[in-house]
Amino acid sequence: MLELSEKPLSPEEVAALNAYWRAANYLSVGQIYLLDNAMLTEPLQPEHVKPRLLGHWGTTPGLNLLYAHLNRVIRQRDLNLMYVIGPGHGGPAIAANTWLEGSYSETYPAVSRDAEGMERLFRQFSFPGGIPSHVAPELPGSIHEGGELGYSLSHAYGAVLDNPDLLVACVIGDGEAETGPLAASWHSNKFLDPRTDGAVLPILHLNGYKIANPAVLARIGDDELTKLLEGYGYRPYLVAGDEPEPVHQQLAATLDRVLAEIVEIQQEVRAGSPATRRPWPMIVLRTPKGWTGPHEVDGVQVEGTWRAHQVPLAGVRTSAHHLELLEQWLRSYRPDELFDEAGRPRQQLLAQVPDGPRRMGSNPHSNGDAIYEVSGKAWNADVLPVDEHLQLGGRVMEILSEHTCQGWLEGYLLTGRHGWFSCYEAFVHLVDSMVNQHAKWLKVTRALRWRQPIPSLNYLLTSHVWRQDHNGFSHQDPGFIDHVVNKKADVIRVYLPPDTNTLLSVADHCLRSRHYINVVVAGKQPQPNWLDVEAAALHCARGLGIWDWASNDDGDPDVVLACAGDVPTMEALAAVELLRQYLPDLKVRFVNVVDLMRLQPASEHPHGLPDPEYDAIFTTDRPVIFAYHGYPWLIHRLTYRRAGHDQLHVRGYKEEGTTTTPFDMLVMNDMDRYHLVMDVIDRVPGLARRAATVRQEMVDRRVRHREYVRRTGEDLPEVRDWRWPSP
Ligand SMILES: Cc1ncc(C[n+]2csc(CCOP(=O)(O)OP(=O)(O)O)c2C)c(N)n1
């Protein structure tokens, strides 16, 4: 690995950087431990210490060190730089630094940059009514909480896409680097266009440990690690040590070098040279976990081991020895040299802080901003003559890593731009957990007045359960909807457009919306259009409604046939046609649902239909046969409080599938048109006897279908070529 020996800093500069680092470390330890006596104006007493010690010290000194050094290069080069922190459990570091630079107090004036504010800063951390322990949405400058590890690098790349002037410094924990999502996201550099995108500087923090074990990348030797990172397309520079002075020198020299390299890459292609892919520089920072903390406690080593991960001195309130060690530790940073009597950071520290929006806590990109136009398929790796549509700078990005796609998009949205994630319905479950994290972010930021609402996270699940003709059972799973509806109602929207015109209207709505997670499920196979553009827009605005052209109920139906989803809609319409043909006197009302949340009571979801309207459409006493795209129980879950719920009978996917024809899938799950007709006959009082022969005919048709597909391999012509009869 490349290792620099230049010493670019004067002794005064080293002292200044070190003082800033000490201040950030002091403020971090203070947050973890202190309830009172923030400036240590009196000897430390047990009652000055928080009763419950929460937080993570181990990663924090590394994050602080980087903050200090990034400040230096931001000021020197007037950089537009954002800091994304993988080991986000080191929340105290960012609270400390944004407080030092003033961003924190500007956002939260009560936590002022003086003794009183410092006391508040300490007390509120991981404290009831206070702030979370992580780099959560509450922290200015954050777009990445880091709670669930693995997504920092894809978020960082997402943020620089179409942001040519932005540089994101992204710290990656050596534990985090073991996760699948992080491992895949190194490849983001093959999708970056240095002409139109900004740059990411990955900083792999080899502090050696995770929570209780060594980290793999810290134990494979520098040679093997170098090959791995080079294999990912990076040029790694090593900064290593456990003595502050040489580390300051080496880190400063290395930052100078890598930033120069980034500028060189960008200038070359932006001046018109062909954008051949070159290795991007990155930093491997090898420093002790819990650096500057207690080296040994109760006879065992803490600094430089996994024992430093959380709170190194756990018995401070009960053990006089631990209390003494804590006081020594805090005083080792010499706080009186760092803060004046009024608790304000001294001039030497303030002089190191960048100006206004250049402060990392105030970077406007971390709080939503410009909108860019989108177009064509990003690629910055080899191109062969057979390739199509690959284009450096294309706006469509495809990598076979759902985690990375999700991460890119989140980074893009969190910095104020718009996008869609189109994914296989079954495999979007891969990012269930990332969606959870994003939904939590949206929930929290919604309540933070200083946070701009960001564009919604839009999913288009277009390779869905009913049309896995090529794939089969492994690809059949409509459960993502069930997953997302667990989240806060004011964040989640689910749309099931039945045709192209409704899809367009829904998409338009989703792109205009802010701060939601919109899940849109719509197949990619050719489909009839049931509504023209205008009718589609009206239907979408209603969210659900009666299709009178498919109904013959004259205001008093015998049965309501409801549907949600493109395939169920077609099937339900085919069932209507059969009913008209075989049971022309039966009064059928046809209801289509686009916005699934309309089914919930208004008290449960902002889109919920008021009870009187719901009752008017679905009736309270007539059977409702509901053909639904996904797992049927969800419809019951959404409607269980509705008056007519005991009359509601839902068909949907019940986990039956294989590689077979589209109609056979419906038959396997009892949602085919014939079964829907049978359901109507079974549920409408008095119909069973009158329509016994019709029911028998439906059973026979299912048998004939079964025999036909097994013989010919395709659906019956009457099914395949079915069209809604023109009026
Ligand atoms: C996906 C995931 N799994 C487990 C955890 C629990 N966890 C929190 S911190 C941590 C160790 C992180 O180690 P590393 O990335 O090396 O960060 P460090 O604290 O050493 O800087 C783990 C496993 C998590 N937050 N996310």
Ligand SMILES: [Mg+2]
């Ligand atoms: Mg680690």
